[in-house]
Amino acid sequence: MAVEVMMPKLGMAMKEGTVSIWNKEVGDQVGKGEPIASVNSEKIEIDVESPAEGTLLQITVPEGEGVPPGTVICYIGSPGEKIVSGQATQVQKSVVDNEAAKKEKTETILPTKTAEDRVKISxxxxxxxxxxxxxxxxxxxxxxxxxxxxxxxxxxxxxxxxxxxxxxxxIDETPVKPLEETQQITVSGIRKVIARRMFDSLQNTAQLTINIKVDVTDLIALQKQTAETVQNRYDNKLTVTDYIARAVVISLQQHQQMNSALIEDKIHLFKSVHLGIAVALEKGLVVPVIVNADKCTLIDLSRSLKVMAQKAKQGQLNNEEMQGSTFTISNLGGYGVEYFTPVLNPPETGILGVGAVYDTPTYMGEKLERRSILPLSLTFDHRVIDGAPAAAFLQKVKQYLEKPITMLL
Missing domain, CATH: 4.10.320.10 (E3-binding domain)
Incomplete structure (x- = not known):
């Protein structure tokens, strides 16, 4: 019996996946585990691997077609094998009906629907x-x-x-000066997914960004003081980003409303913290996830961050490692950026933007001292949380970073 290949579910909020490209054609031989197509959701793009060895008998979802997760996108079987009647899903029939209907469209003017008609639309x-x-x-x-x-x-x-x-x-009959010849790049793959997802994020959420300055002079001093001990005992190096991640995780446990997601008009408050870390790649942005980050020590969290970043840069992340995040951190400090407006990673409620540390003279009482300042930018969904509790969360992150010893106790 022919094997059904399903549209995978790429995230808890995923409602539809799209076939980006078919790597095989009907009649081609495929091996078990061989990538046969690329599919994408609003968040990521992955390869779909063949669950069995055989022949690609039928493609039921063409390129560019969006279907719900669990929908059959193709069948794998023996050469010449017939697909059992009724095995194809109703979605397949809908795809065929759509294509046939498009071919039969004419220039005939159709009557406009009345206000009493219920508009059917995906x-x-x-x-x-x-x-x-x-x-x-x-x-x-x-x-x-x-x-x-x-x-x-x-x-x-x-x-x-x-x-x-x-x-x-x-209206304007004035001759238009031709534009100079340009290089044209087709928006596709992960770039297309990111573009659509960011647009949808801004269109469908009430995003607000607030900024704060954090004095990390003591944190940097602690980092330097413990560097040799950490290296000798754990064979690891703690970075400022590691401390920021730890401060965020602890603060999220105390401000649960920020560790939440708005899904189908319901706010889901998460007990565990699944921390997303944005990693910039040549082709775009990916967000690997540290699952149960609240159960990690500072050293464990540091190691996980380094492993995930390395896997992201080498293209070794799998689908499970890029979904389920409840809060995201985006760091542009390495580019010299101070404050910026990070865009929410739906359906999350918050994302923290980390800027570059800079030194500035600061009055400490009556004395002027050189202090290291870290800019932080918090974007949150105002539909889920108001400005005051969002500011309280950001203030808590600041407190931990300015008194870093409290994160170690």
Whole structure:
């Protein structure tokens, strides 16, 4: 019997996955564990490996098509094997119906839906329509039962742009100076996933960023004082980032509302802290996750951060290591940046931006001293938490970093 290959679930909030590219065609031989397609969600892109050896009998989800997790995207079996009747899912039938309906579309003007009609539209299509300021009542759906698909919205956006261009030409008859020739780069793969995810994050959350200065003079002194002992005893080096991560984890345990996620109109408060660390790569940004970071000692946390960062840079992270985070840290200090506005990693409530440490003269009582200052930027979802409790969390992080010995007790 043919083996079904499913759309994987790439995160707890994932509602739809998209096939980015098929590496194989129908009729090709595939080996067990061989990558046959790339799929992406709003968060990451991964390769789907064949669960069995055989022939790619049928592709049920074409490139660019979005389907819910658990949907059959293809079948693997013996050459010439027939797929058992009823084995294909209803989603497969919907895909076929969509393609057939598109081919049969004509220039006939169809009646606009009345206000009493219930508009059937997929969640992705609705987001696209809202972003493009389109009236969904005027979009003709080609999906099953007249359901509006993302292809219908894309066609409507195309027609809207064409109309706007024609209207602009009528108004302005002045010849337009041709643009200089440019290099064009197609937005695809992880870059496309990041672009869509960041856009959706800003469109669908109420983001606010607050900043604070932290005096880390004592922390840096402690780091230097313990460096030799840590190296000899644990064969490790503690960095300022390690201390920041530890301070964040402890503070999240005391401010649980910041360690939360808004999912389907419900705020989920997490008891454990699963810490995401943003890592910049050549192709984009990935966020490996330290699971149960609240159960780690400072040394354990430091080691985990280094291992995950190394795996990210070598492209060795698997899907499980990039999902489930409850709070994220993004560090741009290595680039000399002080304050910045980090964008939320949905469905998380908060993300902490870490800037570069700088020295400045500061009055300590009546005495002027040279002190090391760390800029921190906290972005939070105002739908979940208000400014005062968010500021209290950031103040708690500051307290731990300014009195680092308290993180070791």
């Amino acid at each position: 969640p992705v299509a609705r987001k696209m329509a809202e972003a493009g300021n389109l009236d969904i009542d005027k979009i003709q759906g080609t999906g099953p039962g007249g359901r509006i698909t993302k292809e219908d919205v894309q066609e409507a956006l195309k027609n809207s742009r064409t109309l706007q261009t024609e209207q602009k030409k009528e």
